[in-house]
Amino acid sequence: MLEPGALEIFKAHLKKNNLKFTTERFQILEEVFETHEHFEADELLDILKDKGFRVSRATVYRTLDVLVQCGLVNKLNFGGSSAKYEHVYGHTHHDHIITDDGEIIEFYDERIEELQKEIAEKHGIVLTNHVMQLYGYKKDSK
Amino acid sequence: MLEPGALEIFKAHLKKNNLKFTTERFQILEEVFETHEHFEADELLDILKDKGFRVSRATVYRTLDVLVQCGLVNKLNFGGSSAKYEHVYGHTHHDHIITDDGEIIEFYDERIEELQKEIAEKHGIVLTNHVMQLYGYKKDSK
DNA sequence: GTATCTGCAAATTCTTTGCAATGTC
DNA sequence: GACATTGCAAAGAATTTGCAGATAC
Numbered sequence: 001m002l003e004p005g006a007l008e009i010f011k012a013h014l015k016k017n018n019l020k021f022t023t024e025r026f027q028i029l030e031e032v033f034e035t036h037e038h039f040e041a042d043e044l045l046d047i048l049k050d051k052g053f054r055v056s057r058a059t060v061y062r063t064l065d066v067l068v069q070c071g072l073v074n075k076l077n078f079g080g081s082s083a084k085y086e087h088v089y090g091h092t093h094h095d096h097i098i099t100d101d102g103e104i105i106e107f108y109d110e111r112i113e114e115l116q117k118e119i120a121e122k123h124g125i126v127l128t129n130h131v132m133q134l135y136g137y138k139k140d141s142k
Numbered sequence: 143m144l145e146p147g148a149l150e151i152f153k154a155h156l157k158k159n160n161l162k163f164t165t166e167r168f169q170i171l172e173e174v175f176e177t178h179e180h181f182e183a184d185e186l187l188d189i190l191k192d193k194g195f196r197v198s199r200a201t202v203y204r205t206l207d208v209l210v211q212c213g214l215v216n217k218l219n220f221g222g223s224s225a226k227y228e229h230v231y232g233h234t235h236h237d238h239i240i241t242d243d244g245e246i247i248e249f250y251d252e253r254i255e256e257l258q259k260e261i262a263e264k265h266g267i268v269l270t271n272h273v274m275q276l277y278g279y280k281k282d283s284k
Numbered sequence: 285g286t287a288t289c290t291g292c293a294a295a296t297t298c299t300t301t302g303c304a305a306t307g308t309c
Numbered sequence: 310g311a312c313a314t315t316g317c318a319a320a321g322a323a324t325t326t327g328c329a330g331a332t333a334c
Contacts, residue, residue: 018312018313019313019314020307020308020309020312020313020314021308021309022307022308022313022314022315023307024314024315025314040298041298041299042298054316055315055316056315056316056317057299057316057317058299058300058301058315058316058317059314059315059316061298061299061300062300062314062315077219077221079217079219081297081298081323081324082297082298082299083298083299097261097262097265097267099267100270105265105267107261107265109257109261111257112254112257112258112261115251115253115254115257116254116274116276119239119249119251119254119276120239120276120278123239123247123249124280124281124282125239125241125247125276125278125279125280125281126278126279126280126281127276127277127278128242128277128278128279129276129277129278130274130275130276130277131273131274131275131277132258132272132273132274132275133272133273133274134258134261134262134267134269134271134272135269135270135271135272135273136262136267136268136269136270136271137267137268137270138266138267138268139266139267139268140266160287160288161288161289162287162288162289162332162333162334163333163334164288164289164290164332164333165332165333166289166290167289182323183323183324184323196291197290197291198290198291198292199291199292199324200290200291200292200324200325200326201289201290201291203323203324203325204289204290204325223298223299223322223323224322224323224324225323225324
């Protein structure tokens, strides 16, 4: 489901940057908000093709870039060989726990967020973003 | 300077896994501990070549893997296209602040470490590792 | 001596790019 | 109608792999 407002943000960003609102960009935007999981560029391409849309890999990569730029999508790196993406709009910020069997748990902790700000401050840095990933295994699995 | 103990850990790991202690692996180990910064596989190769060692790129990648496996080296991902490495032994764990002009500041905060453990626990996860990178810009630069 | 290593160059994987045809504004 | 966009296939960048000769144990 395309979050209310996402389309407007996207269009505004396109206009501001002299970019055009094309069918392909719209289809990609929609699909990105359809998927409530982390996905790779290639997976998104496959889904789009399965649904009968005719989009190229190049356009998927190019459009994901645009979506990251306007803040509607996060680009993540969990250490694998390819980048993961997740849509952002309408979601609160969160971090990730990655288990050894590949499960991804999202969490948010206000106290850590505060400490991060404090630490950055101490080093004279204004935070714009952060990445925090906890790796581990399930207590009952080992 | 090769940290005292690192060589022993390396050799023990090799023996345990039926791997051989070769000239190349030793040269790479030494150089990894010579460099007190984050480096890429290719940069390490260049340094080794400059010093007159004859090592191949393949061996550098293969040996870095071994070093990561035995815990002497961390593989990091700051979002660029290539992985960064840093040696670990003798250093306390730390996280990173990455500024928009590419500077990397290391920090450690016990309180966050505790909270991370607590959060993982709450989700039934035993932490084995984590990644935390704060992105921002210098307060006086903008 | 045998099994592991190395270097090389080719192969892979993910991502980006140049270009001619096409679509938006 | 001008200029951005698309798809394609080729290029690029980082990393991995197969293999034949070299080396550690």
